[in-house]
Amino acid sequence: MTGIKQQLLSMxxxxxxxxxxxxxxxxxPHLELVREVAGHLMFAGGKRLRPLLIVLCARICGHEAPFVxxxxxxxxxxxxxxxxxxxxxxxxxxxxxxxxxNAVYGTSVTVLTGDFLLARALRIAAESESLRIIEVVAAMTxxxxxxxxxxxxxxxxxSITEEEYMDVIRRKTGVLIQGACNTGAILAEASPEKENAxxxxxxxxGLVFQIADDILDYTAxxxxxxxxxxxxxxxxxxxxxxxHALKAASxxxxxxxxxxxxxxxxxxxxxxxxxxxxxxYGGIEYAKNVAAGHVRAAKxxxxxxxxxxxxxxxxxxxxxxxxxxx
Amino acid sequence: MTGIKQQLLSMxxxxxxxxxxxxxxxxxPHLELVREVAGHLMFAGGKRLRPLLIVLCARICGHEAPFVxxxxxxxxxxxxxxxxxxxxxxxxxxxxxxxxxNAVYGTSVTVLTGDFLLARALRIAAESESLRIIEVVAAMTxxxxxxxxxxxxxxxxxSITEEEYMDVIRRKTGVLIQGACNTGAILAEASPEKENAxxxxxxxxGLVFQIADDILDYTAxxxxxxxxxxxxxxxxxxxxxxxHALKAASxxxxxxxxxxxxxxxxxxxxxxxxxxxxxxYGGIEYAKNVAAGHVRAAKxxxxxxxxxxxxxxxxxxxxxxxxxxx
Numbered sequence: 001m002t003g004i005k006q007q008l009l010s011m012x013x014x015x016x017x018x019x020x021x022x023x024x025x026x027x028x029p030h031l032e033l034v035r036e037v038a039g040h041l042m043f044a045g046g047k048r049l050r051p052l053l054i055v056l057c058a059r060i061c062g063h064e065a066p067f068v069x070x071x072x073x074x075x076x077x078x079x080x081x082x083x084x085x086x087x088x089x090x091x092x093x094x095x096x097x098x099x100x101x102n103a104v105y106g107t108s109v110t111v112l113t114g115d116f117l118l119a120r121a122l123r124i125a126a127e128s129e130s131l132r133i134i135e136v137v138a139a140m141t142x143x144x145x146x147x148x149x150x151x152x153x154x155x156x157x158x159s160i161t162e163e164e165y166m167d168v169i170r171r172k173t174g175v176l177i178q179g180a181c182n183t184g185a186i187l188a189e190a191s192p193e194k195e196n197a198x199x200x201x202x203x204x205x206g207l208v209f210q211i212a213d214d215i216l217d218y219t220a221x222x223x224x225x226x227x228x229x230x231x232x233x234x235x236x237x238x239x240x241x242x243x244h245a246l247k248a249a250s251x252x253x254x255x256x257x258x259x260x261x262x263x264x265x266x267x268x269x270x271x272x273x274x275x276x277x278x279x280x281y282g283g284i285e286y287a288k289n290v291a292a293g294h295v296r297a298a299k300x301x302x303x304x305x306x307x308x309x310x311x312x313x314x315x316x317x318x319x320x321x322x323x324x325x326x
Numbered sequence: 327m328t329g330i331k332q333q334l335l336s337m338x339x340x341x342x343x344x345x346x347x348x349x350x351x352x353x354x355p356h357l358e359l360v361r362e363v364a365g366h367l368m369f370a371g372g373k374r375l376r377p378l379l380i381v382l383c384a385r386i387c388g389h390e391a392p393f394v395x396x397x398x399x400x401x402x403x404x405x406x407x408x409x410x411x412x413x414x415x416x417x418x419x420x421x422x423x424x425x426x427x428n429a430v431y432g433t434s435v436t437v438l439t440g441d442f443l444l445a446r447a448l449r450i451a452a453e454s455e456s457l458r459i460i461e462v463v464a465a466m467t468x469x470x471x472x473x474x475x476x477x478x479x480x481x482x483x484x485s486i487t488e489e490e491y492m493d494v495i496r497r498k499t500g501v502l503i504q505g506a507c508n509t510g511a512i513l514a515e516a517s518p519e520k521e522n523a524x525x526x527x528x529x530x531x532g533l534v535f536q537i538a539d540d541i542l543d544y545t546a547x548x549x550x551x552x553x554x555x556x557x558x559x560x561x562x563x564x565x566x567x568x569x570h571a572l573k574a575a576s577x578x579x580x581x582x583x584x585x586x587x588x589x590x591x592x593x594x595x596x597x598x599x600x601x602x603x604x605x606x607y608g609g610i611e612y613a614k615n616v617a618a619g620h621v622r623a624a625k626x627x628x629x630x631x632x633x634x635x636x637x638x639x640x641x642x643x644x645x646x647x648x649x650x651x652x
Contacts, residue, residue, distance in 0.1 A: 030472050033479060085441060089434040108415040111437055112475045115411060118441070119467035122448050126464045131455055138452045141445035146356050149438045153359060 004320045011313050012052060018069045019051040019076075026073040026124060029116065037105050037113040042080045044096040049209070049317070050075035050180040056317075057184025057198045060310045068187055071128055074121045074137060075180045081117035082144055082172075084110050089152065090235045132186050140179040147171025156236035158258055162243050166207070169214075174206030181205070197301040201314065204298035208321040211291040214239035215284060218275055220325060230271045234264050240290065242274075245283030253277055291322050330646045337639050338378060344395045345377040345402075352399040352450060355442065363431050363439040368406045370422040375535070375643070376401035376506040382643075383510025383524045386636045394513055397454055400447045400463060401506045407443035408470055408502075410436050415478065416561045458512050466505040473497025482562035484584055488569050492533070495540075500532030507531075523627040527640065530624035534647040537617040540565035541610060544601055546651060556597045560590050566616065568600075571609030579603055617648050 009016075023042065029035050051072030058068050086092070087100040088107050094100060102110040118141065125137040151168050154160050181202030185195035217232045218241055232239055242261060246254055257277050260270045278284050298318040305311050335342075349368065355361050377398030384394050412418070413426040414433050420426060428436040444467065451463040477494050480486050507528030511521035543558045544567055558565055568587060572580055583603050586596045604610055624644040631637050 031475055031479070034472065034475060085437055088437060107433075108478055109475060111411055111414060112471050112478065114441075115444070115471040116468065116475070118444060119464060119471055123461075123464040123468055126457065126461045129457055131452065131457070134460055135449075135452045138445060138449040142442065142449050145438050145441040145445055146360065149357055149360060149435060149442070152434055152438065153357070 004316060004323055008313065008316050008320055011309065011316075012056075015052060015055050016048055019048050019055070019072050022069045022073050023051075023076055026070060026077075027120070033105075033109065034113055034116055037084075037101055037109055038080060038117055040098070040101050040104060041083060041095065042076065044098050046076065046079075046096070048072075048076060050079055050176060053177065053180040053202065053205075053314075053317075054184040054187070056310055056314055057181045057202075058188045059184075060198070060305050060308065060314065061185055061188030061190040061194055063184075063188030065187075067128075068184075071124065071133070071183065071187065074124050075176060075183075077117040077121040077124070078137070078141065078144075079176060081114040081121065082148070082176075084114035084117070086148070088114075089148070090231075092231060092235070128187075130186065133183055136179050136182055136186070140175045143171045143175045147173075147175075151237065154238075156238075156262060156264075158238060158246060158261060160238050160243060162240065162247075165238070165240055165243055169207060169210040170203070173210040173213075174203060177206035177209060178202035193304065197304055201298045201301040201318075204294040204301070205318055205321055208291045208294045208298065208318065211240055211287055211294070212322050212324065215241060215287050215291070216325070218278060218284060230266075233261060233266070233271075233274075236264060240287040241278050241283035243283075244286040245278045245281040248281040248283070248286075249277065253281070288322070295319065295322050330642060330649055334639065334642050334646055337635065337642075338382075341378060341381050342374055345374050345381070345398050348395045348399050349377075349402055352396060352403075353446070359431075359435065360439055360442055363410075363427055363435055364406060364443055366424070366427050366430060367409060367421065368402065370424050372402065372405075372422070374398075374402060376405055376502060379503065379506040379528065379531075379640075379643075380510040380513070382636050382640055383507045383528075384514045385510075386524070386631050386634065386640065387511055387514030387516040387520055389510075389514030389516075391513075393454075394510070397450065397459070397509065397513065400450045401502060401509075403443040403447040403450070404463070404467065404470075405502060407440040407447065408474070408498075410440035410443070412474070414440075415474070416557075418557060418561070454513075456512065459509055462505050462508055462512070466501045469497045469501045473499075473501075477563065480564075482564075482588060482590075484564060484572060484587055486564050486569060488566065488573075491564070491566055491569055495533060495536040496529070499536040499539075500529060503532035503535060504528035519630065523630055527624045527627040527644075530620040530627070531644055531647055534617045534620045534624065534644065537566055537613055537620070538648050538650065541567060541613050541617070542651070544604060544610060556592075559587065559592070559597075559600075562590060566613040567604050567609035569609075570612040571604045571607040574607040574609070574612075575603065579607070614648070621645065621648050 027035055027038060054072045054075065055068055083095065084101055087095055088102045088110055092100050093103060122137060125134045147168055151172060178199055182199045185198045214232065217230060221229065238261065246257055249257060257274060260266050260274045295318045299315055302311055302314055353361055353364060380398045380401065381394055409421065410427055413421055414428045414436055418426050419429060448463060451460045473494055477498060504525055508525045511524045540558065543556060547555065564587065572583055575583060583600060586592050586600045621644045625641055628637055628640055
């Protein structure tokens with residue numbers, strides 16, 4: 001565990017405990033199997049980043065209420081729903097160090113449990129009786145599904161640009177993190193300036209998390225990652241390190257990289273060769289720099305808030321987003 | 327086309343046209359592919375029953391507004407979403423006389439387009455700014471996914487009871503039809519008595535539609551049905567005609583039926599044999615009687631309304647639900 005993670009955990013343990021209890025009690029399916037399938041993934045050590053952001057963003061605007069904790073479940077349910085459907089789509093084998101739900105329970109139950117979690121999330125949003133929160137949650141869900149489809153369409157296409165990549169990750173990962181921050185601010189009835197700052201913070205933070213995730217796919221080891229290294233590439237997902245390196249490479253090296261990239265059955269040797277080329281052409285470094293720019297931008301949006309422990313935690317989360325190992 | 331259908335169509339053609347236009351204009355995906363996949367099923371000749379029920383139930387309570395037409399899309403989007411996911415789950419081959427979307431576009435895009443439609447439906451519900459409608463829509467979505475999972479769990483299990491069957495079809499089909507009627511009444515700000523009557527009407531109507539559908543799987547021909555005869559049984563779905571006949575049959579015949587029912591690879595001869603046994607033990611007739619009881623109950627709930635063309639249409643829909651050929 002890195003220093004930042006340990007420091008963060010010590011500061012938010014109470015919140016995490018309350019979030020965890022709420023997740024358990026808000027699931028309320030009629031069927032035990034739904035709890036089992038949802039729990040297989042949801043209670044396998046997620047970071048609870050999105051729930052935590054709601055609590056922190058509400059708190060930094062001076063709002064604290066048990067109902068906030070209940071609403072945090074919306075974002076973890078939505079997140080879990082997209083991961084369940086993702087794993088069906090990607091035919092992934094591992095997630096959070098465990099076999100994926102569809103490998104254990106089959107595609108059908110996994111798809112339907114995702115649907116249930118989606119619906120449950122929207123039902124809890126409805127309970128907020130806040131039309132703005134309901135609109136945020138519904139809009140997010142719509143964006144996410146389109147981001148996923150966009151990514152799917154572009155699978156294995158080496159012509160994807162950095163701009164398009166940013167657009168996809170903003171939709172598929174960013175909106176949920178941004179939405180969590182936005183929801184916290186709405187709950188606190190924050191001023192438009194504060195709400196906007198926290199939403200911007202969430203936007204940058206979301207990008208950092210996804211870019212860091214995409215970097216880890218080339219730099220972590222399987223044990224740290226909880227899934228198989230190079231999984232993105234094997235699924236045909238071209239991410240920032242590759243997109244940049246392909247652009248920067250010599251004609252010969254680009255050809256070689258393309259040959260590896262378009263073949264989902266690349267060998268371990270070929271993957272190591274690709275890692276070497278990503279480093280040579282600065283793909284990893286470039287992606288880290290882009291992410292670091294968003295860490296700075298995220299923190300800049302916190303400047304208008306008075307110093308507090310909550311502000312320190314939000315700032316640390318931005319650092320952690322890039323520095324984490326998994 | 328049966329007489330009732332023709333009569334009905336002539337009475338609601340204007341509404342159907344407006345519903346159709348709204349469906350096209352409310353889809354608004356970022357990606358052309360989403361329109362294509364959603365349209366593959368949605369514009370392949372659906373009955374638009376659910377949208378129509380909203381319009382009619384609002385109208386019978388004296389409410390008429392362009393916004394009602396917009397909200398009808400919610401129910402067709404939700405319905406299409408569940409059908410898309412259903413076809414993935416059932417590994418069906420045909421729907422509405424066409425290959426299913428997942429056979430044409432693949433599982434991944436189909437699952438995600440279903441997610442998009444689900445989200446789009448909830449987004450439009452949010453636009454209603456009516457917390458009650460939002461709650462109805464979110465609750466329905468939750469119920470449907472659980473009904474589907476329940477059905478999935480009980481697949482191929484010959485011990486399923488009539489009570490459990492009714493519970494499953496109420497969740498997976500009934501709630502959407504009931505929800506449409508309820509939404510129409512809410513939009514019209516109907517009195518609690520009228521709202522309750524229309525919701526009850528919808529509940530009974532939903533049951534009729536599903537039981538009739540389940541009967542057709544044993545009595546229609548493939549051309550009428552737009553899908554393969556005996557498809558339910560091949561997917562392990564035990565429906566009312568079978569459930570009743572199994573209970574009524576002699577020990578020997580029950581054994582024979584069970585042998586056919588539990589084998590998804592039954593031959594055409596075996597299916598014909600099963601049809602014969604269903605008739606002998608009154609399974610088809612019993613199911614028709616149960617459905618007819620719900621037709622009567624549906625109509626009974628219309629009694630409190632003054633005579634009008636709208637009332638006549640709602641009454642005809644109840645008749646049509648049972649008498650239709652597909």
